[in-house]
Amino acid sequence: ALELKLTPALVLLRSTLDQLQEKDTAKIFTLPVNLSEVPDYLEFISQPMDLSTMRSKLEGHAYCSIADLEKDFDLMISNCLKYNSKDTMFHKAALQLQEVGGAILRHAHRQSQSIG
Numbered sequence: 001a002l003e004l005k006l007t008p009a010l011v012l013l014r015s016t017l018d019q020l021q022e023k024d025t026a027k028i029f030t031l032p033v034n035l036s037e038v039p040d041y042l043e044f045i046s047q048p049m050d051l052s053t054m055r056s057k058l059e060g061h062a063y064c065s066i067a068d069l070e071k072d073f074d075l076m077i078s079n080c081l082k083y084n085s086k087d088t089m090f091h092k093a094a095l096q097l098q099e100v101g102g103a104i105l106r107h108a109h110r111q112s113q114s115i116g
């Protein structure tokens with residue numbers, strides 16, 4: 001039935017997001033960038049993204065596929081690479097998460113193809 005088919009997809013999306021969150025060991029992607037701490041952030045970044053926002057979107061059924069989740073993950077990473085210069089911890093952490101996150105997403109995408 002449809003509800004049975006939907007559930008594994010949500011389970012896979014949640015476990016993928018959990019795996020991505022686990023790799024954010026510095027916890028710099030956990031919450032939206034604090035605009036009072038970083039007042040010029042929106043002058044450079046038009047669409048902020050973070051893991052808590054992705055979690056809310058996931059539970060709100062905003063993601064229909066791993067590809068949808070990957071789009072927001074890529075946005076979150078590219079925002080960080082754009083705003084923070086190369087010599088910062090933030091920029092370096094984003095490059096690292098981009099690499100390990102890419103492998104997590106590739107594996108999740110393969111799994112989703114076996115759900116059908």
Ligand SMILES: CCOC(=O)c1ccc2c(c1)NC(=O)[C@@H](C)N2
Pocket residue numbers: 028029033034037038079080083084090
């Ligand atoms: C309490 C001060 O926090 C920050 O300045 C800060 C905290 C977290 C951040 C960030 C800045 N910048 C970023 O690009 C994303 C990835 N994370």
